[in-house]
Amino acid sequence: xxxxxxxxxxxxxxxxxxxxxxxxxxxxxxxxxxxxxxxxxxxxxxxxxxxxxxxxxxxxxxxxxxxxxxxxxxxxxxxxxxxxxxxxxxxxxxxxxxxxxxxxxxxxxxxxxxxxxxxxxxxxxxxxxxxxxxxxxxxxxxxxxxxxxxxxxxxxxxxxxxxxxxxxxxxxxxxxxxxxxxxxxxxxxxxxxxxxxxxxxxxxxxxxxxxxxxxxxxxxxxxxxxxxxxxxxxxxxxxxxxxxxxxxxxxxxxxxxxxxxxxxxxxxxxxxxxxxxxxxxxxxxxxxxxxxxxxxxxxxxxxxxxxxxxxxxxxxxxxxxxxxxxxxxxxxxxxxxxxxxxxxxxxxxxxxxxxxxxxxxxxxxxxxxxxxxxxxxxxxxxxxxxxxxxxx
Amino acid sequence: xxxxxxxxxxxxxxxxxxxxxxxxxxxxxxxxxxxxxxxxxxxxxxxxxxxxxxxxxxxxxxxxxxxxxxxxxxxxxxxxxxxxxxxxxxxxxxxxxxxxxxxxxxxxxxxxxxxxxxxxxxxxxxxxxxxxxxxxxxxxxxxxxxxxxxxxxxxxxxxxxxxxxxxxxxxxxxxxxxxxxxxxxxxxxxxxxxxxxxxxxxxxxxxxxxxxxxxxxxxxxxxxxxxxxxxxxxxxxxxxxxxxxxxxxxxxxxxxxxxxxxxxxxxxxxxxxxxxxxxxxxxxxxxxxxxxxxxxxxxxxxxxxxxxxxxxxxxxxxxxxxx
Amino acid sequence: xxxxxxxxxxxxxxxxxxxxxxxxxxxxxxxxxxxxxxxxxxxxxxxxxxxxxxxxxxxxxxxxxxxxxxxxxxxxxxxxxxxxxxxxxxxxxxxxxxxxxxxxxxxxxxxxxxxxxxxxxxxxxxxxxxxxxxxxxxxxxxxxxxxxxxxxxxxxxxxxxxxxxxxxxxxxxxxxxxxxxxxxxxxxxxxxxxxxxxxxxxxxxxxxxxxxxxxxxxxxxxxxxxxxxxxxxxxxxxxxxxxxxxxxxxxxxxxxxxxxxxxxxxxxxxxx
Numbered sequence: 001x002x003x004x005x006x007x008x009x010x011x012x013x014x015x016x017x018x019x020x021x022x023x024x025x026x027x028x029x030x031x032x033x034x035x036x037x038x039x040x041x042x043x044x045x046x047x048x049x050x051x052x053x054x055x056x057x058x059x060x061x062x063x064x065x066x067x068x069x070x071x072x073x074x075x076x077x078x079x080x081x082x083x084x085x086x087x088x089x090x091x092x093x094x095x096x097x098x099x100x101x102x103x104x105x106x107x108x109x110x111x112x113x114x115x116x117x118x119x120x121x122x123x124x125x126x127x128x129x130x131x132x133x134x135x136x137x138x139x140x141x142x143x144x145x146x147x148x149x150x151x152x153x154x155x156x157x158x159x160x161x162x163x164x165x166x167x168x169x170x171x172x173x174x175x176x177x178x179x180x181x182x183x184x185x186x187x188x189x190x191x192x193x194x195x196x197x198x199x200x201x202x203x204x205x206x207x208x209x210x211x212x213x214x215x216x217x218x219x220x221x222x223x224x225x226x227x228x229x230x231x232x233x234x235x236x237x238x239x240x241x242x243x244x245x246x247x248x249x250x251x252x253x254x255x256x257x258x259x260x261x262x263x264x265x266x267x268x269x270x271x272x273x274x275x276x277x278x279x280x281x282x283x284x285x286x287x288x289x290x291x292x293x294x295x296x297x298x299x300x301x302x303x304x305x306x307x308x309x310x311x312x313x314x315x316x317x318x319x320x321x322x323x324x325x326x327x328x329x330x331x332x333x334x335x336x337x338x339x340x341x342x343x344x345x346x347x348x349x350x351x352x353x354x355x356x357x358x359x360x361x362x363x364x365x366x367x368x369x370x371x372x373x374x375x376x377x378x379x380x381x382x383x384x385x386x387x388x389x390x391x392x
Numbered sequence: 393x394x395x396x397x398x399x400x401x402x403x404x405x406x407x408x409x410x411x412x413x414x415x416x417x418x419x420x421x422x423x424x425x426x427x428x429x430x431x432x433x434x435x436x437x438x439x440x441x442x443x444x445x446x447x448x449x450x451x452x453x454x455x456x457x458x459x460x461x462x463x464x465x466x467x468x469x470x471x472x473x474x475x476x477x478x479x480x481x482x483x484x485x486x487x488x489x490x491x492x493x494x495x496x497x498x499x500x501x502x503x504x505x506x507x508x509x510x511x512x513x514x515x516x517x518x519x520x521x522x523x524x525x526x527x528x529x530x531x532x533x534x535x536x537x538x539x540x541x542x543x544x545x546x547x548x549x550x551x552x553x554x555x556x557x558x559x560x561x562x563x564x565x566x567x568x569x570x571x572x573x574x575x576x577x578x579x580x581x582x583x584x585x586x587x588x589x590x591x592x593x594x595x596x597x598x599x600x601x602x603x604x605x606x607x608x609x610x611x612x613x614x615x616x617x618x619x620x621x622x623x624x625x626x627x628x629x630x631x632x633x634x635x636x637x638x639x640x641x642x643x644x645x646x647x648x649x650x651x652x653x654x655x656x657x658x659x660x661x662x663x664x665x666x667x668x669x670x671x672x673x674x675x676x677x678x679x680x681x682x683x684x685x686x687x688x689x690x691x692x693x694x695x696x697x698x699x700x701x702x703x704x705x706x707x708x709x710x711x712x713x714x715x
Numbered sequence: 716x717x718x719x720x721x722x723x724x725x726x727x728x729x730x731x732x733x734x735x736x737x738x739x740x741x742x743x744x745x746x747x748x749x750x751x752x753x754x755x756x757x758x759x760x761x762x763x764x765x766x767x768x769x770x771x772x773x774x775x776x777x778x779x780x781x782x783x784x785x786x787x788x789x790x791x792x793x794x795x796x797x798x799x800x801x802x803x804x805x806x807x808x809x810x811x812x813x814x815x816x817x818x819x820x821x822x823x824x825x826x827x828x829x830x831x832x833x834x835x836x837x838x839x840x841x842x843x844x845x846x847x848x849x850x851x852x853x854x855x856x857x858x859x860x861x862x863x864x865x866x867x868x869x870x871x872x873x874x875x876x877x878x879x880x881x882x883x884x885x886x887x888x889x890x891x892x893x894x895x896x897x898x899x900x901x902x903x904x905x906x907x908x909x910x911x912x913x914x915x916x917x918x919x920x921x922x923x924x925x926x927x928x929x930x931x932x933x934x935x936x937x938x939x940x941x942x943x944x945x946x947x948x949x950x951x952x953x954x955x956x957x958x959x960x961x962x963x964x965x966x967x968x969x970x971x972x973x974x975x976x977x978x979x980x981x982x983x984x985x986x987x
Contacts, residue, residue, distance in 0.1 A: 053535060207435065213697035377523075
């Protein structure tokens with residue numbers, strides 16, 4: 001090396017200098033591990049969501065809740081034979097109180113229960129535990145009704161927790177949303193990706209994606225204040241806020257999602273396919289319809305699945321456009337989807353009570369269903385991309 | 393025409409002339425084009441309706457007024473507490489989500505090998521997080537942040553305290569819930585930016601004897617800055633309009649003071665739109681106020697959205713220049 | 716046709732001095748490299764001398780670039796790469812368990828096929844490299860940057876715009892900036908991966924001049940698919956084919972009197 005070598009290039013021990021090993025930089029090692037740990041936070045969050053939402057719902061899944069307004073009173077002898085823990089629960093005492101109370105006090109309390117039960121309502125439904133799965137899913141003939149029915153009526157002395165009307169409401173609204181959004185978004189995706197000239201495309205795409213920037217509460221507001229009146233005057237149905245209106249408004253929220261995924265799938269079909277078709281003498285629309293669309297069909301399917309997941313999970317729009325939770329398959333009747341029930345009722349539900357737990361159970365259900373839908377959608381999109389890129 | 397019958401001679405020269413009107417082409421292009429323009433028309437109808445009905449009430453007094461007197465009366469009500477509440481929660485959220493999102497993306501693109509199972513699981517989790525319904529985030533925030541972390545903090549920090557300090561709806565819980573929700577947005581945008589950086593830059597730096605961390609901090613991250621910015625703006629614009637996750641975790645229908653502490657509840661612009669539309673005693677009277685509030689919310693989210701689009705377009709142009 | 720090529724090469728070879736027999740600094744022994752299950756390098760044994768230019772030639776996909784990247788462990792960046800055999804530099808196995816790759820790369824510099832200046836100013840491009848090595852003082856930085864740019868024959872062209880972006884330079888200038896950046900930190904060995912392949916003939920000539928000039932200070936290993944270039948600049952030449960080292964000798968010998976039929980076919984342009 002020439003004599004002008006500056007001081008920084010000091011080399012010690014010849015080539016031995018490279019033998020310092022990774023331990024030479026402990027700080028860097030720590031930071032690297034830190035980065036790795038932080039990157040796991042997404043995984044941790046998914047687990048925490050599942051755990052903390054389903055934890056509140058566990059007693060419902062395990063059948064440990066009892067929503068009966070009235071429990072049958074036991075005679076003194078029967079009560080004294082109960083195991084201590086059951087006796088304490090029967091008397092609604094805290095462990096502290098129970099320890100302090102002697103046998104006399106307990107006998108007195110049991111007598112009190114017998115007396116008070118004589119004055120309670122005679123409605124046979126009050127003795128039912130409506131959080132059992134048979135009541136959550138099956139119809140029941142409530143007092144005053146002429147036939148077994150599916151009823152969601154969580155507030156009142158008798159809590160009616162049948163979730164079928166909510167499930168039907170969610171499905172009904174989502175199907176209307178898809179029926180409205182899918183054709184529109186798909187048509188637009190084909191037009192923008194295949195047929196529009198590049199200069200129009202440049203502003204069409206962001207314009208449609210701008211729709212995704214509309215907060216759902218704004219769409220809900222627009223549906224409730226403007227669209228409700230407009231649609232009612234066009235179709236002339238009776239209920240102003242109904243599943244049809246909710247579905248159309250929800251469709252507006254689903255359109256940008258379906259459009260983006262479908263457009264992406266259609267655009268990732270290699271240009272060579274189209275050029276080959278054009279070289280064989282087909283027109284642009286034939287190439288789009290017969291070559292590009294079939295090649296991208298899994299992407300279109302995925303767009304529909306993910307759109308459905310989005311529709312099921314959307315809250316504010318359906319909260320603002322739904323009213324009564326009645327069971328009906330007609331789209332012109334009111335519907336109350338799962339999400340709307342959770343949003344509207346959780347604040348009023350008693351903390352740790354059965355209503356509260358059932359709402360969390362619905363949340364768990366929603367999480368599980370959208371989780372599966374998203375998984376299917378993502379797998380399909382991923383496979384399609386790999387295939388079109390020729391990696392599989 | 394039967395395509396197999398090639399023996400029949402085609403009237404060759406005529407084939408090159410513009411054929412008769414192609415009915416199917418017209419229908420197909422027309423139908424798909426109509427879909428496109430219908431969507432755009434709907435968008436403009438919504439925007440036009442809101443601006444037409446909202447602009448007259450969109451005054452300085454409205455923007456700086458409080459909610460303490462006549463919350464449903466357009467003549468007296470203002471949205472300052474809601475604007476401050478919404479701004480506070482999205483600023484806090486950004487502080488939580490950007491570092492975690494950027495570090496996750498860095499790990500996936502710079503550190504882990506692209507075939508490792510770590511990456512697959514992280515990517516799966518991120519994709520999944522993006523698809524979780526917003527109301528489930530609300531339940532999660534309530535169950536985890538508020539009732540688990542918040543109540544435990546109360547027990548440790550304020551044992552025997554009469555009222556809950558942390559275990560109640562608060563700005564910090566709403567922001568954290570939103571940060572979990574917008575994590576995928578930041579991860580995906582940052583990842584896209586990191587992947588578009590030419591490999592040659594990394595190799596050039598490493599070949600000079602830079603360590604991996606030096607390469608990441610001094611060469612890779614500065615290049616990814618516009619992408620991170622885009623991710624941040626997209627996350628903010630997504631979170632700004634979300635209501636469901638903050639329903640149980642922080643937003644309240646009436647709290648006319650401006651939030652000062654992390655543990656304060658707050659009024660929120662989006663939630664206020666919901667309150668005004670559903671709780672007003674006289675919807676006809678409230679309507680102008682409602683429109684102006686929606687306009688304020690839209691202005692906030694659209695400005696952010698358009699900013700994201702512009703930053704991203706500029707970033708792509710710059711990257712094209714680099715390659 | 717083949718004769719003309721050979722004749723022109725002979726004239727190039729005359730200009731290159733007789734290969735000096737300096738100390739051997741790089742010693743490859745039975746080196747094999749696998750990408751997953753496919754083997755890219757097969758049992759390569761090779762000794763490279765100090766302060767000479769060694770050229771790796773061979774048809775595309777013969778493994779010459781892969782081998783070059785083994786010498787400063789740039790292949791570590793690729794997933795699924797497995798290496799067998801030893802690669803010693805200065806009697807240290809660089810694939811040994813306690814080797815610090817960062818330290819290795821500081822001493823085995825590299826110039827890439829595609830010029831890769833950082834999106835910073837010309838000054839900052841070189842200063843970045845120097846700061847990694849602890850040079851922080853402004854006047855010291857200024858000195859070394861000027862010297863490196865002079866060494867890379869770029870100083871006269873850029874001295875007035877040191878603080879404008881490195882991306883604003885022409886292709887050949889960018890590549891010389893990368894060379895300046897690599898020599899600024901004074902590595903002992905300089906690896907060049909087809910440094911002139913994307914450049915026009917004038918810029919190529921400048922780079923070649925530079926390579927011959929740099930060899931008094933550095934051990935240079937250059938990969939090229941341009942045989943004239945190998946003949947012009949190198950003292951020793953290694954010919955690779957399908958992942959194997961076919962022939963390694965002085966450049967004069969490889970180009971005028973190769974011992975293998977395949978080498979002869981390649982250097983006379985019969986295939987490749």
